[in-house]
Structures are given as structure tokens and as C-alpha cells.
Amino acid sequence: MGEHGCERVLRMGVLGCADIALRRLLPVIAAHESARIVAVASRDSAKAALVSDRFGCSAVTGYQRLLDRDDIDAVYIPVPPGLHHEWVVRALEAGKHVLAEKPLCTAYEEAVDLMRLARRLGLVLAENFMFLHHSQHATVRSLVEDGTIGELQVFSSSFGVPPLDPASFRYRPDLGGGALLDVGVYPLRAAQLLLGPELEVRAATLRIDEATGVDVAGSVLLSTPDCVSAQLDFGFQHSYRCSYALWGSRGRISVDRAFTPPEQIKPLVRVQQQDRYTELAVAADHQVRNALGAFVDAVLSGAGGPLAEDETLLQARLVSDVRGAAKVALVKGHSRQRPTASGPRATAAGQ
Template sequence: MAPLRVGILGCASIALRKLLPAMAALPRTEIAAVASRDAGKAAETARAYGCRAVEGYAALLELDDVEAVYIPLPNAAHAGWIERALAAGKHVLAEKPLTTSVQRTRELIAAARAAGLVLMENVMFLHHSQHVAVRKLLADGAIGELRAFHAAFAVPARPPGDIRHRAELGGGALLDTGVYPVRAAMSFLGSEIDVVAAVLTRRHGHPVDSAGQALLCTGDGVSASASFGIDHGYRSGYELWGSEGRLVLDHAFTPPADHNPVVRLERRSGVEEIPLPPDDQVANTLTAFASAVRSGRLPDNDDVLRQAVLVDDIRSRARLYVDHATEPVG
């Protein structure tokens, strides 16, 4: 089976650090071209992978030998370039969140389905085997009946001017790190959880939210709390709390390929640490994308749309606090 020829729309950090090296290493994918608004940056990046350099994203979409595109642009730019890529007949892998709007997410999912094209949101942790192991422990009754789910993802502050600090680019903690614990809650509790309450915090003089927490709940009363931030000590993990114990997983969302996961199982009888094999969620994600394209099995993207609805509900329900103890940014 011929490798999927992928064009890259933009030389973002995540593309340079993670996706491009993984694409080059996999037999299922091939980097066909790299586009940037800066011709020099495109040339420098393309040179490292022996592929074509293109000035401007629109020019890349005109290339007949590009079958699919990867879009790592700022959040607010996703929708427009996804739409143009689909119109050009390209399959699309786009960074999360797919768009900053429920309506645009719904429209683009429908457009991809109508065109028979794969549209996939790049939430890579969903493709790591450690979560399958946790799910099996839960199904096997390791902690009894599930009572609550807690997840947190937060990263240290970026320098002034970073896209995460810019409202016009779709920045802020909710869209940057909040998507992870929300999607994890959906994964374990089901997609029909609802937002009960939420808080967002904005640093003084800062145009976007820097932290937040949401409380969600299933129809039968199992709760989920999601904490997130972009001005914190690093944290990436979740726990499932049951009637007879607790499952805890650290490094849940962005583990490197050589990370050795450990699930901690806490019960009245004691604590057991369960080692798991390393896994490469970046490679797994790209393999899943290429397989979907080659097989013609289009993702239904129902969870992507539901995630967009929940994120929008968190934003609309949230009580906003301003942290006046911090200095203005920028």
C-alpha cells in the first residue's frame, strides 16, 4: 500500500517537534510538501525531510500529489483552512480543537462526510494503549462501581506574545489544555455528560483565560472534574474513584514514546503499581489517519462535535475571576 502523501500547512512547534519526525519515520505516511507564509522557513523545514517547500498555504492545496494535509495553525485559523482543504479534495488532520465554534465544527464535519473525505481532530492521547489498560481494569471491577472522575492538564506559562495569550488567535487555557480533561471524561463516562458548573480565571491585564475548572455529570450522578491551565506547574493525569478503590494515571496526555506508564491501583488491601509497555501515541494517531484514508472508513466525529458543545457550555456557564495579583502580560 502506497504511503499517504501529506502536506503540512505551517511550521508550528508541534509539527516540528512531533508530527514531522513521526511522519518521516512511518511507512504509512510521506511528507510531500511543507508550506509557510515565510519562504525561508518553509525551505529550511522541507530541506530536513527532502520534500518540496511551498510559500503560502493556498499554493500547497493546489498540488495534485498532496493527498492530505496536516493543519497545526492557531486555533482561530483551523476552520477556514479546513474548509479550503476539503474544497480542494484533501483529507485533513487538524490540531485540536477542530474549530473555536460549535456551528463551524458541525458544518465542517458535514462537509467532509458529504465529500467522502477523512476529517480527523488530532487528540493524540486517545490513541495511547495505557488508556485501554485503565478501561479494562475498570470494566473488570478493580475499583468497584465508578463514582467520580478527576482529570487535570496544565502547563507552565509561555512568553508574552505566544499564541496562547492572543484572543484573536483562539488562545486561552480552555481551548489549549481544557480539551484534554474534558475529552478524557467523555472517554470514561460517555459522551452524554453535561456541564453543571465552571470557573475561568484571567490574569490581570491578560486577554484570555489562564486557568479553569469544570464540573460535569452523567445522568445517573457520576461526576467528573476537569482542571486546566497555561500558567502552572506541569501536571498531566487523571484518577477514577470507585466504590472499592481508586485508579491513578500520571503522564496521561502527552507522554513521550519511551515513557513507561504505571497505573496505581489503590484498594483497602493495599496499593499496587501496574507497569505498562511504552507506546507511541503520535505514530498511532498518524497510522489511524492513514488507515482511515486508505480504507475509506470515514470517522463519524460525533465525539468531536459533542466535545465542542461541552467546551462551549463551559465557556458560557463559567463564572469569570480576574487575578489582580499578577502583572499584565505583553
């Protein structure tokens, strides 16, 4: 690890100049007291140079050249999901700890492979689901555990955005595109967080863009062993929605902007109990900084192996099971035309 005064500093490299990296992670890494951006790599030397100038780090042309450097301890990988397995393997084999953007992989078997490799090499590997690090979800779990809404019956969640840029990798099957892997994974991960590890997929639908071959919308029904159900919807053909709700025998809890709350706002957790309606303003929180901090702390503390391995593998299995269970319908490619109406920015992963 690098040294900064008397403190250890995690020296980080970034593989790729993806939008989410530029908007979210790189500014937070640059501001973190225990992390430093050493280099950013792109296959486009001009793009790498622009990003390096902005963040005061080295520019590297080509991902492998960055991994070959001995002044980097860990890498953040925001390349398209279809490239994750290859570059996470290469990074781990180069002795680097890895923070990989969600989803970790496009196939369950690939996720298992990466976990085994990270465990064998004693390197930290984390899937970057940033919303998990916002305190509002701990508030929700506490309310449920305290019996605020009685016995839980149904969990529901939606994450939909308007059509994206047609040139985006999200419309390319070979790069791991599609709504399930981009926005559908959020309701799935939230269901796991709030209902526990024994979820099973019971039914699913996927709407496939006939022009590109990627799924642009879908729904999933899951259940726990005692038949608490989870009803999930997601897609690229929707007005913006990003929410979840828990419905119990004595009330209901709902959360808007569940996966994308800006760090400056105090999210509202709404509780309905018969004729009583309560809005709880949760403290503002910075889920991006918290997610990075958890990774940095794990590496600097000497932790070896994957973080949240069981949860990450269950997530990958559920995605695989959704695909296996899904009833599929083709839709016309004109649905990818981007709307001109104003509204929340439609970015994949919405983070």
C-alpha cells in the same frame, strides 16, 4: 494516492511550521512506511525552506498554494485554532483529507459545519487528540469494566503548565488562545472517554488575563445522568501536572503523565484497594505514531467522511457549554512571566 514499490503511500502536505508539527508529527510522518511528506507551507518563505531542508520535501510560500497542488492527498493542519475553520474548509474543498490539530474548532457551530462538509465530500477529517491512541487508557477502561474499583463515583483530571511565552498565540483571543482550548480540552476529552457520551456541564470557572483577554486557568464540574461527577482543572499558571483518577466504591485508579507519556517509558497505572496498593507498568507505546497511523489507514482504506464524528462534536459542545456556564474572574497580566525553575517542558497541548 502515490505509489512506493507495490504499496500505496499517502502523500501529505503540512500547513504551517508550528512547534508541535516540527517536534512531533513531521518526524513521525517522515518515518512512516505508508506516508510521505511532499511539501510544507508557511507564510514565511525562509521558514518553509528550513523545514523542507530538514525533512526532504518541497517548500511552499502560502497555504493556498500548497492546497492547489495535485500531488498531495491529505494535509496536516497545526495552525492556531482560530484559523482551523477557514483552512479546513479550504483543504476539504480542494479535495484533501484533513488531520487537524486539536481543538478542531473554537466554536461548536464551526465543528458541525466541518463535519457536514467532510461527510458530503466523502473526505476523512480527524481531530488530532493523540493521547487517545495510547494503550494505557484501554488498560484503565478494562480495570473499571472488570469492577476493580467497584462502582465508579468520581472522575478527576488536571492538566496545568507554567506560564508560556508571552508572544505565543495562546495569549491571543483572535487566534483561539486560552487555557481551555489548549490544555483544558484534554481533561474534557478524557472525561468523555471514561464516562461516556452523556456528560453535562454543571458549573465552571475561568480566570481571564486582563491584559490579553484570554482564559489562563479554569475548573469544570460535569456529571453523567446517574450523577457520577467529573472534576477538572487546567491552566497556564501552574506547576506541571498531567493526570487523571477514577474513584470508586472499592478503590481508586490513577494515571500520571496521562496525556503526554514519552514513547520510551512504561507508564504506571496505580490501583489502590483498601490496604492494597498495586502499580501496573503498561507497555511503552507511541501515541503520536498511532494517531498518524489511524489517519493514514482510514484514508488508504477508502474510508470517507469524518472519523469519531459524534465524539468530536460532543467535545466541541462541552467546550461551548463550559464557556456558557463559567463564572469569570480577571487576573493580573504579570502572571504570564515565565518561570526559570527547571521542570517538564511547558508546551501547549503538551503532546
